[in-house]
Amino acid sequence: MYKVILVEDEEIIRKGLMFTVHWEEFDCVVVADCSNGEEGILAIKEHQPDIVITDINMPVVDGLEMIRRTYEEQEYSAIILSGYSDFEYAQTAIRYGVLGYLLKPLKRAELKEVLQKAVKECERREFYNRNHCLPEHVSEEFLGDSEFSYDGDDKIVHQMLDFVRKNYCYRIGMKDLEKELNYSDTFLNKKFKEAMGTTFMEFVNRYRIHRALEMMTREGMAVQDVAWKCGIGEYKYFRSVFKKYLGCSPKEFMQDFVKMHK
Numbered sequence: 390m391y392k393v394i395l396v397e398d399e400e401i402i403r404k405g406l407m408f409t410v411h412w413e414e415f416d417c418v419v420v421a422d423c424s425n426g427e428e429g430i431l432a433i434k435e436h437q438p439d440i441v442i443t444d445i446n447m448p449v450v451d452g453l454e455m456i457r458r459t460y461e462e463q464e465y466s467a468i469i470l471s472g473y474s475d476f477e478y479a480q481t482a483i484r485y486g487v488l489g490y491l492l493k494p495l496k497r498a499e500l501k502e503v504l505q506k507a508v509k510e511c512e513r514r515e516f517y518n519r520n521h522c523l524p525e526h527v528s529e530e531f532l533g534d535s536e537f538s539y540d541g542d543d544k545i546v547h548q549m550l551d552f553v554r555k556n557y558c559y560r561i562g563m564k565d566l567e568k569e570l571n572y573s574d575t576f577l578n579k580k581f582k583e584a585m586g587t588t589f590m591e592f593v594n595r596y597r598i599h600r601a602l603e604m605m606t607r608e609g610m611a612v613q614d615v616a617w618k619c620g621i622g623e624y625k626y627f628r629s630v631f632k633k634y635l636g637c638s639p640k641e642f643m644q645d646f647v648k649m650h651k
Contacts, residue, residue: 391415391511392436395422396429396443396452397470402495406442415504426450433459439511440504444470456487460629464514464636466507470495488633489591514636537596539584545570546584549577557597558620563589597621598634605639606646612639 393412397403403422412418417440421432427449433441443452450458456467469490488510489503539546552561552569563574566589570577581589601619604610610618616627616639631639 391417391439391508392420393417393440393442394429394432394436394438395419396424396426396432396441396447396455397422398424398444398447400424402444402470402493406495410500410504415508417504417508426452426455429455430459433463433465437463438465439514440466440468440507442468442470446471464632466510466633468503468507489588510633513634537592537599541584543580543584545572545577545580549581549589553593553596556620557593557600558618560620560622561593594621594630595634598631601627601631601639602642605643612643615639 390413395403395406397406403424407419407422420436420438423429423432425447426443429441429443429452430450432438433455441456443455445452452469456469459465460467467487469487470493471490472493488507491499491503537550539550548570549566552566556565563578566577567574578589581587581592585592587595597619601615601621604615604618605612613624616622616624619627621627621630628638631637631642635642637645
């Protein structure tokens with residue numbers, strides 16, 4: 390079963406997650422619950438969880454700082470909780486490889502959806518650990534264009550996808566899209582999620598990794614250059630995002646890729 394750690398300073402929410410979620414349905418078990426980020430850091434190091442669900446605003450050490458200090462050393466899928474007032478702040482969590490976020494008050498359907506995504510990510514990491522990041526496997530998902538195309542007739546969704554293709558190499562966010570299309574970020578993100586099954590910023594990161602793989606495997610570009618060309622930035626952050634989606638570092642991926650194509 391996948392190990393879960395809950396980090397939330399509001400006891401009623403923390404205990405509610407512990408005892409009202411049917412964790413076994415997701416093949417998960419809660420191995421620790423913590424009331425602040427410092428306790429969370431210790432629990433992450435001790436239990437080496439597969440999934441961490443954490444609030445942003447907490448005493449001692451906040452959720453994002455906890456993730457920043459543990460994510461490189463411990464492989465886990467991070468999910469953050471936030472209030473509506475923290476919405477934009479929560480978006481910055483993508484920088485630390487966060488899988489998704491849940492707005493308070495929590496909704497069961499949204500929690501189920503993000504947990505399913507987390508489990509799939511855990512399965513991907515397991516596959517890598519068993520097969521050492523086989524390039525032919527990940528290429529199906531990230532080198533193919535089907536995941537990043539849309540055959541619907543919603544003009545706004547097509548405009549959003551076109552915006553990503555033209556601007557993925559720059560630092561972009563929902564505010565940039567809002568300014569470009571003259572709609573609210575809430576409206577755009579809702580429309581995009583209904584059409585594509587994921588949030589706009591999650592899609593942007595996945596598309597960047599898609600392009601990074603193309604640059605590395607088809608264009609022969611150096612990994613360090615790819616980090617900037619695909620819009621992610623410095624290599625350390627690129628490595629974190631790459632590992633989140635593929636379960637291995639860019640260099641490990643390319644080592645396997647080269648071996649298979651000798």
